[in-house]
Amino acid sequence: MSGTAKLRPLADAFATVVGWLDGNKGAPPKTRADDIAARFGLDAFGRNLLLLGAWAALDPAAGRRIAELHSDPQRTAPSLGLALVRLPGANWTAPGADDPLRADGLIRIDGGEGLGSAPFALAEPVLLALVDAPSLAEDLALQARPVAAPAELSPSRAKLAQAIRLRVEGEPGMTLQLCGADPLGKEQAAAAALAPSKRPLYAISAAMLPGAPSDIARLAQLWRRDLILTDGALFVDATRGDPAGLALFAELLRLPLIVAAPDAVLLGQAPTVRLDMPRMTAKEQVPVWRERLGPYAKKLNGTIEKLAGHFPVSPELADSVAAELAILAPDPAKAAKPKKGQPTLGDIAWDAARRFARPRMEDLARRIDGDAKWDDLVLPPNQKDVLKAIVAQVRNRATVYESWGFEKRSGGRGLGVSALFSGPSGAGKTLAGETLGAALGLDVYRIDLSSMVSKWIGETEKNLRRVFDAAEEGSAILQFDEADALFGKRGEINESRDRHANIEVSYLLQRLEEYRGLSILTTNFRSNIDTAFLRRIRFIIDFDFPGVAERTEIWQRIFPKDTPKAELDFARLAQLNLAGGSIRNVAMAAAFTAADRGQDVDMGHILAAARLEYEKSGRSLTSAELRGWVQ
Known part of the structure; x- marks a missing residue:
């Protein structure tokens, strides 16, 4: 049907007006x-009011006729009083604040x-819907992102799309909570679920909701x-933002939402159904990375597979990596053959992914900056193995x-x-964590486990959840110090507190076993750790x-090559009964004194x-420590 034919009934309706x-x-x-x-529950008078407003906005002759009826050449817009007097089915409750109009x-x-006597006008989206061109108001269009259904879906996303479609068709009044990682996958699955009914999907972030x-x-x-005018659905990424603000928004919206978050969020009285998002496999993520990285993808064979195996892909992350490549390597072909000493395209992409995946962790834990090498570790060969x-x-x-099916x-x-590092302070636990981070090209974050533990029921789990959820985005290495705070042997604890502690330990063990990165627990005394927990730790x-012998080797390596040194007697230095961390402190203090x-x-x-x-x-x-050294 042509556009003119579509509008003919409206033109005929204007003649009726x-x-x-x-x-x-x-x-x-x-x-x-x-x-x-019908969609808004208006009566016949409400419908007639819409037609009057549309006629006034679209017919150039309407203003003059309305002014004549008002007996005032300046009053060219229809008024509620005019509508109540002239339109059939006049309803004096229609202008009320509670009426859908x-x-x-x-x-x-x-x-x-x-x-x-107040003039009225139709909201622009209403007018557009009346002429069969529904669209969002300008303010909403600026903050929302239309989500198109992808040409094809990975198996995990297709499975979620099917579950969403069944819920939307079978329980249209329910808000869906899509839980788990992979925000991009949730968006695409939701768009695919709505595609057969040709319903548009708009995505916003809960972080963009106003505060007042x-x-x-x-x-x-x-x-x-x-949303009612466009027959659209709203997808809210609740990974960030104020939960209370989102709950109020959902309550006032009075329409079902599709909410995406790592875990379920409280949405007031809104009836909700939880659907868990299957984790995308690395194989499924590879084509997403390739699409987003554009011309660089062909030059990053091998690196893309590594990225997919460590950094859960999201539109923001992949686009940020692509932007970094465009800045640092504007010519992909030339950059694919770097000169000696220059970073490769793979190095640039990996470093960008690691940095852009950091933000949430930066507020929750302390990143350990270091570039330790294997040679910096003075350990027995079996421990290095x-x-x-x-x-x-x-x-x-x-x-x-x-790929090999073990999952x-x-x-x-x-x-x-997961790994447990036990031993006295300064024995190399932190340095070992730094070495693992450097070897893997991943950030190491240090968390004091004792600071995570709260006396308030449920708070410890909440603290741990925030850390693990944030770490999942960047595949960070988590180093939990003071493991005794949760895994220590129990003394006399009251029954209620004991149950509480068991729940906390069970939750941490569950997250350690589910986390796709590396988790390190440290303790000064392995004997303090309950043996039942040790069985759940892999290394x-x-x-x-x-x-x-080890102290001699540490002293031989402790000073950087650019440090000016007199002839040092390393055998004498090794007599000092110090752990590696303390040796580092002594070496640095001596260097400052010498420099001064x-x-x-x-x-x-x-x-x-x-x-x-x-x-x-x-x-x-x-x-004994000074023998042969100081007379």
Whole structure:
């Protein structure tokens, strides 16, 4: 049907409106006004008011005729009083604030001496819907993003799309909560579910909702009106934002939503159904990365597979990586062959993905900046072998779990790589974590587990959930210090507190086993950890206090090559009964003293620094430690 043919019933209805104003009776032909009236629960007078408003806006001759009826050449817009007097089925409750005409923002009243004399106009989206061109109001269009259905879906997304379609068709009044990772997958699944019914999907972020309740109410009114007019659905990414603001928005909207978040959120009285988003496999993510990286994709073979195996893809992340490549390597072909010392395209893409995946973790934990190498670790060969086994498991998890089928065989359980590092302070636990991060090219975040534990029921789990959910975005290495705070052997604890503690431990163990990155727990005393928990940890390394041979090696490596040094007696230095961390402190303090005096670092500087280090712990150097060194 042509555009003119579509509008013919509306033109005929305008003739009926003119007849009403002239005192004639008669029913208008069927138009989109009838459909809109039915959707918003308007009576016949409400529909007639819509037709009057449309005629006034679209017919150039309308203003002159309305002015004649008002006996005022300046009053060219229809008034509520005129409508109540001239239109059939006059309903004096229609102009009320609770009537859908005003409550849902269908008409705009521009003021006047009284409600009866106030001019009114149709909201622009209503007018567009009447001419069969429904669209969002300009303010909403600026904050919303239309989501198109993808040409094809990965198996995990297709499964979710089918579940959404069944719920939308079978329970149209229910708000759907899509839980789990992969916000992009949830969007695409929702769009695909709505595609057969040709319903548009609009996406917004809960973080964009205003803070003031009155502003939220106004926004909910606009969205309610335009979603009904367009037959659209609203997708809300609730990963960030104020949960209370979202709950108020959902309550005032009075329409079902599609809400996406890592876990379910409270939405007041809105009836909800939870659907869990299956995690996208690395194989499923590869084509998404390729599409988003555009011309760089062909030059990143191997790197894209690595990115897909470690960083859950999202539109923001992939587009940010593409933008970084465009800035640092504007010519993909030339950049694919870097000169000596220049980063490769793969290096640029990986570093960008790691940095852009950081933001949520930065507020929750302290990132350990370091570039430790394997040679920096002074450990027995068997312990280094364990650390290298950890690297192999994290690096190849997508291959073994997904491509080789171990994830299906295990039912998805126990896939997290977890390690316990035990040993005295300064024995190398933190340095080992730094080395793993450098070897894998991943950030290491240090979390004091004791600070996560709360006396308030449920707060510990909430604290841990925030950390793990944020870490999932960047595949970060999580190092939990003070593991004894949760995994320690129990003393006399009251029954209620004991149950509470068991729930906390169970939750942490569950997240450790589900987390797709590496989790490290540290403790100074392995004997403090309940053996029942140790069985759930995949790797355990005991970092012993270094012996003389290990201390000698640490001293030989502790000073950077650019540090000016006098001849140092490393055998004598190894007599100092210090762990690696303390040796580092002594070496740095000695370097500062030497720099201040304009001298090379010598044994005297180190001795003075060692005395200060010992004093920190209330100790003194023994004669055995100074034998053959100080006369």
